[in-house]
Amino acid sequence: MKDLMYYDTCESGKRIQELRKAHEMTQAQLAEALNISLDHLRKIEGGQRGCSVDLLIALAAAFDVSLDFLVLGRGGSVAAARDKLQTLIDELTALKKGL
Template identity: 40%
Template structure:
């Protein structure tokens, strides 16, 4: 499934942030991989933007790296300046997805991939 250059740029930047934050917390790719239930090679592919990280894995990554989802998405400085209100609906949905069984998480992820591919 092809993705736009904008989406590719997003996943490359996300992967770079994950790598920087992981290293800052002295977490290895293998340790992060174990937490996510994937291989070390998969984490490496996330970090260079070769693979898209599952939406349901994002809260786990943020928690493991001790950052907010906003920081993970590169929006932490803006969020830190303003008042914190209720979490945006998309963030609440991601957190709810992370609590679903793996099969349901995969189903939601595939639906999102389909919608994003159409955009």
């Protein structure tokens, strides 16, 4: 049987907080950008409240991550995947030059 997956608001909130900090945004700036109250965002980041699908979509777009990452913690950001791929390309190019 596959592992059950569920929306853990605490873990999702932590991911949102980490993304906000990585983008050097304050809670007030993100709340304003999402058109939600500061209190609402604080509760989301604290895991006391979940996000609507519309809000998750807005967050995913704002931070260039997948919904799967925000909700379940799987995957990650598109930018991180591109960076990892570019690193691998650079390493392979260096190896090829050494042949």
